[in-house]
Amino acid sequence: MKIPYALLTLFIVVNFGFLQNALIQKIAARVGRRYGIPVWQNYIDLIKNYGQRSSITHGVMFYLGPVFRLSGGVGLLLFVPSIYGSEMFSNFSFAGDLILALYFVFFGTLGMALGAAESGHPHSAIGITRGLSQVTAAELPFALAVFSVALQYQTLSVTDIVAAQQGSILNWTVFTNPLAVAAAMLGFLGSMMRPPFDVVLAPQEIPIGPPTEYHSSYLALMQTNRAIFPVAKMVIYMSLFFGGATSWPVFFLKVFCIYLWSAFVGVVFPRFRVEQSIRWFLIWAVPIGVLSIVLM
């Protein structure tokens, strides 16, 4: 009975993700005094890409790259509970799911690296090098914050961590362990592929990095992941730091607010080069994470 419910979660999250991405793009456009894309534009792009008549392949890994990426996003979503206390939407969560989630955050990037490398395009290779180094640097403060939170609640189960934060808003980790949350939110900026940390995918840089050679259905798969993965990642943030969600409206609101944080930073600050962003993470985010563990 769990599988249909998990699929329902997936369906809700995909649609929410598409609309949210478009809305964030619209917000960024309004900051630049443009109207921006229509809210449904991402759906049309997706249909268009599935409807392309021709597509070419560069080998088996080229096929598997987007598949890995998508399974990274779906896996991340399905192994943590979306709605706390709901039998329907707790998905496949289990006692040690936090560790698995940490792994899945990285899984898609690695799969993408293998696939893009097979395409043989030099710009893909450059994009991967940039992407992997930046994601690794951004992942460090997040991992430290997760350890700090795990130490705080003495558990590796996301459900238990959410349970410990119920009752009052002051029970949220953001108030009980602010240093860990600060480190994680700084790391969050680096993993959302928005400015100032979007040098990997920005079209104005080395042509859009890893997906340079991806097109048609491959690209459509990656677009789907682009809708799922940020939401899945923000579900973890929401569960660990902001008290989780007990119903879908609360879920949508909290996820959207977390996304807004990176969108607002993105429209204000210009783009970092990769070595600048790595230095930024190591200097500003990692020490906060270390401090949060030391104080725990």
Next chain:
Amino acid sequence: MRELHQRLKSLFPLGELTEQRPDLGFVTVPAEYLRPLLLQLSDREGFTHLVLLTAVDWIEDGQFQLTYLLSNRGAARDLGVRVMIPRPANGLATMDGIHDIWPTAATYQRELREMFGIDFPGSPRVDEEFILEGWIDKPPYRRDFDTKKFSEENFNHRPGRETRDPEQYMKQQLYPDGK
């Protein structure tokens, strides 16, 4: 500028100074004195920047004119040095390169080699294609190259193109009754 010209004239057989503006002049020098003159200008007179190197095709005189435009940033003035070299009717003209004084000159020399057919032996990559790829005719900036004829022979034209004298045509359009 005049005083600079006087000073240089005592060292090199310079031609007349043409003063375009107070801060821009041109002098002519025989080809064999070009290098010492340029060295003198760059090392002693502060003309450290090569602005451009270009050529003019004097087909009637059978000569190419090379113009080396130098700039003295400190004194905010430019000096153009002109050199006349013989222009063979077919085949390459030859000149000594100055890429060892200004490395940027190598690019100009590649361009001149391609567009005018002036060779600079020893200049880096001078024989490689620069702008044109797979060029089959004589260098296109030479004046005996007929660009219209070449274009008509090589490229498909869309029929129906008319050429009108703008003045007459506008008169007709705006005042059709001929006032």
Next chain:
Amino acid sequence: MKPELMKRMVKGPDGQEFEVEPLRDYYCEAAPTVMPAAYIKIVEDFFNWARSESIWILGFGTGCGAIEMRPLMTPRFDAYRYGVQWRPTPRQSNLFIISGYLSVKTLKRAIRSYEQMQSPKYVIGLGSCTINGGMYWDSYNTIKRLDDYLPVDLYIAGCMPRPEALLAGFMDMKKIIRAGNAEGANKYAENFDWYKANQKQVIHDWDMPDYNW
């Protein structure tokens, strides 16, 4: 032929020698095939609607007209609200705008970019130069008729057309796509030999395979 495109022996980092023939190894020489509408009419109409509402332009400015495309991204014209977006790689693009004069050297790159795009793909000729040469009608280095070399769906006349004209052009392009008449890729595949002959007539140092996707 450039030396890096010649067939040669290469020594790998592990000391093994192997033969490299770039024209065969790095490109595909299979000619394009005609890809007719594969689905029943109602599905194909639906896809055509999606294609018309999501036009991805290849961000390759081939001439001076490219400067008229930039304002379309800015607040004043903002083409994004019509579903028009720019992509930096030919693989993901559907629409190739030949923006202004096309020199022979650029034509070579334009052909390669066009052939790397995925079907269905469209070409817009922007400015008089693509129609009959425009002010470069007697130039030694620019082509005069774009439709001899690439299948053009739409011309936008002017020298240069303003961004508003481009927007109007996009709207017309959408109508063509929605009506199912934008079959340039199939036209290219059907008349492949004719297009290749025209291209080779002006590109004298043809140093790439005939078809290189």
